[in-house]
């Protein structure tokens with residue numbers, strides 16, 4: 001079953017509730033089944049989907065139908081509220097001087113997004129700079145430096161230095177005139193204890209204002225456990241979803257948000273430095289539902 | 292005799308297992324539907340539970356989908372040299388790292404290799420593949436950033452012909468299947484370098500999108516084999532099943548880490564044992 005058929009069946013299930021003034025159990029069951037299908041096809045975590053559907057079913061059947069709205073609107077509203085509850089509101093940050101630590105799985109888009117964030121703060125009129133603390137990936141600093149040079153933003157890195165904390169320390173000294181500092185780090189995952197230790201140390205030394213987890217829109221079921229581990233290690237307070245210009249739906253990012261009790265800060269939607277958007281919950285949820 | 296009712300619950304549970312292993316929803320559904328058709332009405336053996344019947348059937352179904360793999364070294368040995376291999380896939384899946392690992396692997400099997408720096412677009416991409424090749428002592432053909440990737444890869448093939456190199460490994464920029472101009476560029480690369488094999492690279496942690504993009508790459512450039520990376524992040528690697536089911540092309544290698552030796556020629560048990568929790 002393709003995604004188009006899926007979203008159509010969700011719309012059909014919604015239609016069955018349209019015009020009704022009493023909630024009919026069979027119609028709600030059908031709707032919840034279709035909702036599950038849509039969310040699972042968008043990579044929302046299986047357990048999360050099951051919890052969510054229980055909640056929606058219970059509320060739809062238990063709560064009294066508010067005056068003046070029909071059954072369809074009522075259930076739709078509950079579905080929306082529950083999803084907004086989960087994705088949370090847009091994560092907040094200020095335009096003050098600050099330090100931001102980037103974290104995430106290999107290849108998720110940290111370095112590219114570091115460049116995009118430099119551009120974002122630069123446009124807001126702040127003095128910004130980047131530190132390339134990825135001491136592992138070949139060409140990592142060349143990548144970051146190239147991105148920063150294109151927009152005339154200072155960067156610091158040292159491809160020969162193996163100690164990430166040392167790079168951060170030297171970087172802070174080199175960029176002492178800068179207001180907003182973004183620290184790019186090497187990719188790592190939950191099962192790599194030594195690398196999780198490393199980012200824990202970088203975090204302790206840097207003492208950043210924000211720790212943002214970068215998640216590929218296509219990330220599947222693993223998102224929840226991965227996010228959990230990063231959260232335990234450094235306390236994630238925002239998620240950035242990258243590669244939303246592809247066809248993936250970002251359900252993994254939603255699971256990560258639920259796990260870290262944070263919110264989405266930005267959406268990456270392209271490979272160039274301006275392809276960064278603030279998060280819009282409505283658009284994100286519609287896409288998750290395939291509508 | 293098994294009735295639909297006997298196996299309904301086990302089938303549902305197995306569908307959940309598949310979904311939790313990152314098998315895409317439509318693929319998980321198709322596999323369980325197929326199993327239902329096969330199983331309903333069959334006789335179960337004495338002392339065999341409905342659960343066991345379903346589990347065994349699923350195992351067979353997955354074995355069938357995954358196939359036996361692809362022996363790259365014997366392919367190279369039995370074809371005209373240079374054997375030209377183009378690596379493609381969406382952004383950040385591990386193409387460049389896989390090129391380096393496979394170059395290392397082929398070299399260790401006594402084959403000579405030249406790498407083409409076909410990603411002339413992404414910042415730092417040429418530097419990345421250059422460092423890998425320097426470390427491994429492998430010849431690299433590169434132009435500068437912004438150059439035409441087809442031209443670099445053409446030059447790489449010419450180099451291999453002139454130097455009687457066994458294998459050409461062509462890196463390329465990550466691209467999304469929904470970007471028409473980038474997919475056209477890939478078709479042009481294919482026309483110019485005429486690869487013997489196109490390897491499609493995706494990652495084990497990809498969810499449902501794995502199906503959509505595999506389908507699109509298959510449609511535009513037609514692939515010959517699949518490399519699944521980052522299996523160390525998510526050993527269940529359900530994406531292997533999604534992709535193999537969708538495009539029916541053999542899995543060639545599994546990437547299991549960031550070291551040069553972290554590349555395993557694919558065998559089905561690598562995935563199946565993880566999903567079914569065997570040792």
Ligand SMILES: Nc1nc2c(ncn2[C@@H]2O[C@H](COP(=O)(O)OP(=O)(O)OP(=O)(O)O)[C@@H](O)[C@H]2O)c(=O)[nH]1
Pocket residue numbers: 104105106107108109110111112113134137140185186187188242243244245246267268269270271275382383413465467
């Ligand atoms: N289309 C698209 N591509 C993106 C986006 N964000 C990042 N990319 C691409 O994804 C790939 C990986 O991005 P990187 O920034 O190198 O990822 P990373 O997390 O720094 O990778 P490591 O440092 O190796 O862990 C590159 O090809 C980027 O151009 C996005 O929003 N859209």
Ligand SMILES: Nc1nc2c(ncn2[C@@H]2O[C@H](COP(=O)(O)OP(=O)(O)OP(=O)(O)O)[C@@H](O)[C@H]2O)c(=O)[nH]1
Pocket residue numbers: 106107137187189380381382383384385386387388389410413416463464465466520521522523524545546547548549553
């Ligand atoms: N853990 C793990 N990391 C991997 C594996 N394969 C690649 N990586 C890492 O994933 C990141 C991205 O790998 P690349 O080889 O740059 O990916 P790519 O597909 O060439 O990326 P683009 O060219 O930007 O599209 C790097 O940090 C690699 O070290 C793997 O099997 N396991």
Ligand SMILES: [K+]
Pocket residue numbers: 106107108216382383384494
């Ligand atoms: K990725």
Ligand SMILES: [Mg+2]
Pocket residue numbers: 110111112134137140184185186187
């Ligand atoms: Mg990086």
Ligand SMILES: [Mg+2]
Pocket residue numbers: 386387388410416462463464465
């Ligand atoms: Mg690459």
